[in-house]
Amino acid sequence: MNALLLTAVFGVIMMFSSFLLQSKTAIRGLAITGLTIVVIANILEMSGMVFFKIDTKGMLGFDRFALLFNTIVFISTLIYFLLSARDMEKVGINYSEYFSLIFFVLCGVTLASSFRSLLMLFLGIEIISIPLYILTGSDKRNLKSNEASLKYFLLGAFSTGLMLMGIALIYGATGTFSTVVEVKEPPTSALFLSGMLLLMFSMAFKVSAAPFHFWTPDVYDGAPTVFTSFMATVVKVGAFIAFIRLFNDEFGNLQSQWQLLIALITAITLFIGNITAVFQQSVKRMLAYSSISQAGFIMLSIYAMNQDAKEGLLLYTAAYCLATIGIFAVLIKLKDYSFDGFNAFAKQQPLLAAVTTIFLLSLAGIPLTAGFISKFYMLKAAAATGRYLWLVIFAVLMAVVSVYYYFRVIQAMYFKDGEGQVVEVTSAFKLTLVLLAGLIILLGIFPNLIINWLYF
Amino acid sequence: MIPVFLLVIPLVSGLAAFFFKDGKTVRAWALFSSLITLTASLLGLTVIKDPSYLQFHADWISSINTSFSVRLDGMGQILCLLTAVSFPLVFISTWNSIYKKPNNFFALMLLMQVGLMGVFVAMDALLFYFFWELALIPAYFLCSQWGGERRIPVTFKFFIYTFTGSILMLVAIIYIYLQTPGHSFDITAFYNSAANGRAESWLFWLMFIAFAIKMPIWPLHTWQPDTYEQSPTAVTMILSGVMVKMGVLGMVRWLMPVLHISFYQWGDTVTTLAVTGMLYASLIAIQQDDLKRLVAYSSIAHIGLMCASLFAETQSGMQGVMIQMFNHGINIIGLWIVIELIERQFGTRKISQLGGLAQRSPAMAILLVVVALANIGLPLTNGFIGEFLMFNGIFASTVTKYYIVFTVLAGITIILAAVYTLNMIRKVFYGETNSLTTEGYSLRFNETAALAVIVVLVFVIGLYPKLFLDLSKETSEFILQKADVRTILGK
Numbered sequence: 049m050n051a052l053l054l055t056a057v058f059g060v061i062m063m064f065s066s067f068l069l070q071s072k073t074a075i076r077g078l079a080i081t082g083l084t085i086v087v088i089a090n091i092l093e094m095s096g097m098v099f100f101k102i103d104t105k106g107m108l109g110f111d112r113f114a115l116l117f118n119t120i121v122f123i124s125t126l127i128y129f130l131l132s133a134r135d136m137e138k139v140g141i142n143y144s145e146y147f148s149l150i151f152f153v154l155c156g157v158t159l160a161s162s163f164r165s166l167l168m169l170f171l172g173i174e175i176i177s178i179p180l181y182i183l184t185g186s187d188k189r190n191l192k193s194n195e196a197s198l199k200y201f202l203l204g205a206f207s208t209g210l211m212l213m214g215i216a217l218i219y220g221a222t223g224t225f226s227t228v229v230e231v232k233e234p235p236t237s238a239l240f241l242s243g244m245l246l247l248m249f250s251m252a253f254k255v256s257a258a259p260f261h262f263w264t265p266d267v268y269d270g271a272p273t274v275f276t277s278f279m280a281t282v283v284k285v286g287a288f289i290a291f292i293r294l295f296n297d298e299f300g301n302l303q304s305q306w307q308l309l310i311a312l313i314t315a316i317t318l319f320i321g322n323i324t325a326v327f328q329q330s331v332k333r334m335l336a337y338s339s340i341s342q343a344g345f346i347m348l349s350i351y352a353m354n355q356d357a358k359e360g361l362l363l364y365t366a367a368y369c370l371a372t373i374g375i376f377a378v379l380i381k382l383k384d385y386s387f388d389g390f391n392a393f394a395k396q397q398p399l400l401a402a403v404t405t406i407f408l409l410s411l412a413g414i415p416l417t418a419g420f421i422s423k424f425y426m427l428k429a430a431a432a433t434g435r436y437l438w439l440v441i442f443a444v445l446m447a448v449v450s451v452y453y454y455f456r457v458i459q460a461m462y463f464k465d466g467e468g469q470v471v472e473v474t475s476a477f478k479l480t481l482v483l484l485a486g487l488i489i490l491l492g493i494f495p496n497l498i499i500n501w502l503y504f
Numbered sequence: 505m506i507p508v509f510l511l512v513i514p515l516v517s518g519l520a521a522f523f524f525k526d527g528k529t530v531r532a533w534a535l536f537s538s539l540i541t542l543t544a545s546l547l548g549l550t551v552i553k554d555p556s557y558l559q560f561h562a563d564w565i566s567s568i569n570t571s572f573s574v575r576l577d578g579m580g581q582i583l584c585l586l587t588a589v590s591f592p593l594v595f596i597s598t599w600n601s602i603y604k605k606p607n608n609f610f611a612l613m614l615l616m617q618v619g620l621m622g623v624f625v626a627m628d629a630l631l632f633y634f635f636w637e638l639a640l641i642p643a644y645f646l647c648s649q650w651g652g653e654r655r656i657p658v659t660f661k662f663f664i665y666t667f668t669g670s671i672l673m674l675v676a677i678i679y680i681y682l683q684t685p686g687h688s689f690d691i692t693a694f695y696n697s698a699a700n701g702r703a704e705s706w707l708f709w710l711m712f713i714a715f716a717i718k719m720p721i722w723p724l725h726t727w728q729p730d731t732y733e734q735s736p737t738a739v740t741m742i743l744s745g746v747m748v749k750m751g752v753l754g755m756v757r758w759l760m761p762v763l764h765i766s767f768y769q770w771g772d773t774v775t776t777l778a779v780t781g782m783l784y785a786s787l788i789a790i791q792q793d794d795l796k797r798l799v800a801y802s803s804i805a806h807i808g809l810m811c812a813s814l815f816a817e818t819q820s821g822m823q824g825v826m827i828q829m830f831n832h833g834i835n836i837i838g839l840w841i842v843i844e845l846i847e848r849q850f851g852t853r854k855i856s857q858l859g860g861l862a863q864r865s866p867a868m869a870i871l872l873v874v875v876a877l878a879n880i881g882l883p884l885t886n887g888f889i890g891e892f893l894m895f896n897g898i899f900a901s902t903v904t905k906y907y908i909v910f911t912v913l914a915g916i917t918i919i920l921a922a923v924y925t926l927n928m929i930r931k932v933f934y935g936e937t938n939s940l941t942t943e944g945y946s947l948r949f950n951e952t953a954a955l956a957v958i959v960v961l962v963f964v965i966g967l968y969p970k971l972f973l974d975l976s977k978e979t980s981e982f983i984l985q986k987a988d989v990r991t992i993l994g995k
Contacts, residue, residue: 060934186559297967359567374525413671414641415634415638416638424630424674424678427674427675427678428678428681430683431682432682434651438708440675441672441675444672444674444675445671447670447671448667449672451663451664452664455660457664459648459656459660462645462648463648463649463656464656475841494565495565496565496566499567
């Protein structure tokens, strides 16, 4: 509850800050301070200190899982600000508005992670999406950015329409918007199942699961890279938490109805995401497709829907967000986004190349990194369901495919000759990246650091 | 504590080596560190008898019941000794090689040692998987950065091939874990898992594929000759001398006692694959002109024999495998040393371009011939001990009807091994010198030292293998007892 209100308030503050503050540094400092306050307030709420007592009439519920998830997301965004806030200046003239929109997105994520009513789910998803339509198109002079924004807006509005229809059908079947109220007998009427399907499809769109993923590469590619970084990480996991919350609370009893369908969606997502990423020529587009394949892995947690899956989702959120934010932070500094643009990068910038390697190893799922332990939890959760062994084996085979395109970057950096691209980075940037890489390795060895917070 | 030392010493010195600036200093540092590791291993072998010093346990992720649990049993002692002996030998024999960015090279070599040691001592399945993969990453960077011309695609193929196997093994580990009483990754829990029986054959195959790719067993061997050829010699020595033993250890410790019914059930199939691989590799080795590829194929043949002997499930065979793991390791390192110095002096590895080396360098010829004869398994050498025990094991096997067939076919490969090895010696060392080799070559001190150590070990183990027989006895009895299917099927 703290974070919900504080993010909204800071969003408004950032909107008006451009009247009062002239220098970009001050605006950036204000944003970072605001986000730090949000993080601290959220951690305090995990220990029980709630600053604002507002009666939400059972429509919102801030349990441990939601609060911990929010903390991970806020810390990821904080790291994102520390690394890439300077690069946002180059996108356009409305610097403080970008921060304001990002704060609103975080507010939406808070809603989406803790909803107890379908209305709140709708509000949360919309509050996440609408600022993002604006951020995608924020590079107004670039045609690709305009195209991406329009595509995202139209398709996103369409999928929200599907979601609303699904909510309406479910309301018709159960008589309530609440997702946690006990219904006398779990309704398996056609009305309810259609509503469930529509909700599944609209959520699948938001998390870019195949076959609803077609918007993702164009939107990620067209958006300014600094916002792609935010979209591919925080927004995606925010949609995932809504997805898992919805299917756990509302449809948890009907797992036999939707499990096979989710399994198929997972398999197709993994397949399409990984196979198309192999053929990409641009690292930015490769990362867009890789985010689809990572989404496929996260979908395993929805397929499994057990305690391991929830722990795995938290770990995967942390691992995926940190590693992707790190890679994008380096990518933003480069001018040439193709694979050849990374040639001999290790000679030019050995430290940046080393941390990028750690991020790539984490995304590929090599042990010692957080990416491996989170993939391991996902596989364990999927195996523990006792069904559909083919999905587990398929997932790991696709993970092997993903090694190919992640390692292409490592190979370009270390083993190919060329003129490494010159980048200008401050030592604070390098220090933050090193700490980020260290955090990824630390989580890879001691995932308890996150999991323990879920229970204590 | 000893296993922890074996892990920590190379880890700390490896990480420190990244920060060295001077190639000579880091080279000495790497050698120094590997000698300390060797001392630790020898201490664990000889002086320290209290078993509580040979193990270590710490909680890791208790919520999923995995712990940092390491222990040195008999087989682990042999393999850790092999690793500890190999690294100083490798560093000494390649002392004069010049590398770009030597600090990275030696750091990665030491980090590879951590992974290898970890695999040999891990007694927890997730920890085992961790170290299994960790040994792979430094190898990938070493081969890709300092290898031959085609190193990048070849190493990539090696990495992806091996990674596929290991990740399939991870799936199998997870499924076995889910069937252990109390959901634990500890090896004793794995021994008691309910994942056994004919319905769980696919678990056996998932794990077997991972080990078969590593060893390698035909037909999953295609990554090996290219990788050995393209990687820098120091790395080839470690890959062929130590890393393949990871696969054998995996079969002995994690496959045989855990999935023993499937192990018994598929024994004939796997032994057929192994024996086919032995014959295939030996025949190809006879055709080889390139010295490195010849040794690579001969290695496939030797490992195939070990695999066949494992599936025979006899005491003699098991002990033979454990002893031969050590023997094969040091013998093949000896062969690589000689090939490296031939290549460095004469600029070629092609047998057809060499000849008459013994006329000018009799010392090198003697050392090479001894190592090559050890490879064939001539009595008086260490290879004979291992091979005799393994043949005895296959012939005495009670779990297969085809023991005579397998023994005979494996015996044929011994003859073939003699053919290609003696052929190689004859063409390279004896006969006429040609324009390339009239110069002759005098061994440098470091190469003589390394080869001398190996030759001494060859004869000592060949004549007095008691230490290894004792070390392997208890472990093989324990594993065989766990793998005994008669108690389950006979009831």
